[in-house]
Amino acid sequence: MGISLRQVEAKQTAKRGKLSYAERHKLAIQHHKKQFARSEYDPVSFVSRTRINLFGILVQQSLVSIAGIEEVLNIFKPQVILEIGSGFGALTTYLGVWAAINNAEVYSIEINDNLVEKAKKVWGGLPINYYAMDEFSKEWLDIVTKKILVGKSCKFVFCDGADKVRELKIYESMLDKGDILGTHDWVKKEANKKICDYLTKKGFNSFKRVMWEDMNAGIMFWRKEMITNRFVRDSGWKT
Numbered sequence: 202m203g204i205s206l207r208q209v210e211a212k213q214t215a216k217r218g219k220l221s222y223a224e225r226h227k228l229a230i231q232h233h234k235k236q237f238a239r240s241e242y243d244p245v246s247f248v249s250r251t252r253i254n255l256f257g258i259l260v261q262q263s264l265v266s267i268a269g270i271e272e273v274l275n276i277f278k279p280q281v282i283l284e285i286g287s288g289f290g291a292l293t294t295y296l297g298v299w300a301a302i303n304n305a306e307v308y309s310i311e312i313n314d315n316l317v318e319k320a321k322k323v324w325g326g327l328p329i330n331y332y333a334m335d336e337f338s339k340e341w342l343d344i345v346t347k348k349i350l351v352g353k354s355c356k357f358v359f360c361d362g363a364d365k366v367r368e369l370k371i372y373e374s375m376l377d378k379g380d381i382l383g384t385h386d387w388v389k390k391e392a393n394k395k396i397c398d399y400l401t402k403k404g405f406n407s408f409k410r411v412m413w414e415d416m417n418a419g420i421m422f423w424r425k426e427m428i429t430n431r432f433v434r435d436s437g438w439k440t
Contacts, residue, residue, distance in 0.1 A: 261288045261361075262385060265418040267295070270359070270383070273408065273422055277381055279357035280305050283349060285336055285372070286362035287311035290320025297327035308349050310336050310362075336362050342371070350375055361385040366396060373403050378426045387413070387421040397421075 262270070270292075274282075282300060287293045287309045296307045307329045311317055314333035324331065330349075334341050350356055356376060360368035365384050373382055382405060387393060397407060405423035413420055 262292055263419055265413075265416055266385065266420045267292075269409075269413060269418055269420045269422070270296075271299075273357065273381060273383065274299055274303075277355055277357070277379075277424075278303060278305075279355045279381060280353040281349060281356045282307045283345070283356065283358045283372075284309040285358070285360045285368050287317050287320075287331065288361065290317035290324075292361075293317070293329060293331070294320050294323060294327070297324060297329040300328045301326075306330065308332070310334060310341060312336065336368070337364075337371075345372075346375060355379055355381070357381040357383065359383045359385070366392075369396060369400070373400060373405065373423075373425075376425050380425045381422060382425070383420065383422040385420055387419055388417075393421075397423075 282296050282305060284293055284296060284307065288311065290309075290311075293307065293309045296309075299305070300307045305328065307327070308331075309329065310332045312333070312335055317331070321331065332341065332344070358372045358376065358381070360372065360383065362368055365386065369382065369384060376382060382400070397410070400407075400423050404426050406426070408422040408424060410421060412418075413422075
C-alpha cells in the first residue's frame with residue numbers, strides 16, 4: 202500500500218508547521234489524483250477510490266465509503282453521531298443533513314479549525330455541534346463521557362482522526378449494547394486483524410468485513426454485542 206494522506210500530511214506538517222486550508226486542500230487533491238490514476242482500469246477500485254465534492258468541499262471519503270455509512274445510518278438510526286476528525290467538513294455536512302431528517306444530533310471534533318472554514322457556512326441550520334480542540338485531551342473526553350454519549354439509546358462513533366487505533370480503543374469503552382463503532386482508511390492487513398480480534402474480545406461484532414475489504418472501501422464497522430443476525434462474531438464475515 203502507498204503512503205496515506207495522513208502520513209504525507211504529518212511529514213509536511215513537521216517541515217512547515219500547521220498546514221493552511223489551501224495547502225491541505227492542495228495536498229488532498231494531489232493524493233486523490235494519484236489514487237484515481239492507479240484505479241483507472243479497475244472498475245471496483247475506481248468506485249472505491251473516487252472522491253467527490255459536496256458544495257465545493259472535497260469529500261475525503263470514497264463513494265463506497267459514503268454508501269457504507271449511509272447503510273449503517275439507515276439500518277440503526279442512531280440518535281447521536283460522533284465524528285472524530287472533521288477534516289474539510291464535507292462528511293460532517295452530510296451527517297448533519299441526515300441527522301436533521303432523522304431527528305438526530307451530530308458532534309464533530311477537529312484540531313485544525315482552518316480546515317472547516319467553508320463547511321461551517323452551511324452548518325447554521327443543521328444539528329451539528331462542532332468542537333475545535335484536541336481529540337485526546339482530558340477536556341474533550343470529559344465532554345464526550347459526561348454530555349455527548351449520555352442517555353442516548355443508539356450512538357454511532359466514526360473514528361477518522363490522526364490515530365485511529367488509539368481512537369477505537371478509547372471509544373469502544375464508552376459504548377453500550379447496540380451502539381456502533383466505525384473507522385475510515387481501513388485496509389486489509391495483519392495489524393487491522395488484531396484490532397478486529399481486540400474488539401471481538403470487547404463484545405463487538407463486525408459488519409460486512411469481507412465485503413468492505415474486497416471492495417477496498419476503506420471503511421469498517423462494528424456493533425456492541427450481537428443482537429441481530431446481520432452481525433457475525435469473530436471471523437464469520439457472512440452478512
